[in-house]
Amino acid sequence: MVAKGSKRVLPKVFVDRSAIHGEGLFAGERIRKGRRIIEYKGEKIPSGEGTTRSRDDEELTYIFTLNDKYDVDGSMNGNEARFANHSCDGNAWVDIIRNRIWFIAERSIAEGEEITIDYRLQGDELYECVCGAEQCRGYMNDADDELMKKVETRRDKRLA
Numbered sequence: 001m002v003a004k005g006s007k008r009v010l011p012k013v014f015v016d017r018s019a020i021h022g023e024g025l026f027a028g029e030r031i032r033k034g035r036r037i038i039e040y041k042g043e044k045i046p047s048g049e050g051t052t053r054s055r056d057d058e059e060l061t062y063i064f065t066l067n068d069k070y071d072v073d074g075s076m077n078g079n080e081a082r083f084a085n086h087s088c089d090g091n092a093w094v095d096i097i098r099n100r101i102w103f104i105a106e107r108s109i110a111e112g113e114e115i116t117i118d119y120r121l122q123g124d125e126l127y128e129c130v131c132g133a134e135q136c137r138g139y140m141n142d143a144d145d146e147l148m149k150k151v152e153t154r155r156d157k158r159l160a
């Protein structure tokens with residue numbers, strides 16, 4: 001519990017070159033499972049605008065879905081959280097707490113380890129993944145999305 005008005009103490013994190021893509025977010029100390037890591041900060045924008053902004057810059061997206069009405073654009077007034085890369089076996093998950101986006105440790109994260117999220121991207125496009133995880137799906141899309149199910153079916157047919 002953190003008393004009302006007092007500041008929550010968050011673990012140390014830093015941004016550095018990533019083996020996955022460009023720069024990534026790293027643990028500056030051991031982070032135990034279940035601990036809040038960092039808030040994903042940025043400009044709150046209507047969802048439609050988020051889609052347009054991410055298309056303007058096809059290469060990189062810093063748009064995070066807050067709810068069905070709003071996204072958060074980490075490239076505007078954002079923090080280190082915007083550098084978190086995707087992994088199909090992410091070690092942190094995203095929780096929306098009182099309309100704020102938080103990264104939570106899914107398992108214990110070692111000091112110096114890259115902090116990764118399963119982006120679970122939605123929509124009508126596939127986004128290739130190079131996370132290198134043993135169970136990499138090949139795409140950063142949501143495993144439960146219709147598009148991913150089609151990919152899985154095609155892959156199963158090829159292997160049959």
Ligand SMILES: C[S@@+](CC[C@H](N)C(=O)[O-])C[C@H]1O[C@@H](n2cnc3c(N)ncnc32)[C@H](O)[C@@H]1O
Nearest residue numbers: 021022023059060061082083085086129130131
């Ligand atoms: C929020 S940025 C992450 C920070 C980024 N690495 C940087 O240097 O600014 C998200 C973008 O990073 C890239 N990315 C992150 N994880 C990836 C992955 N597993 N495979 C391929 N590209 C990835 C994609 O271009 C994605 O749009």
Ligand SMILES: [Zn+2]
Nearest residue numbers: 088129131136
């Ligand atoms: Zn992957």
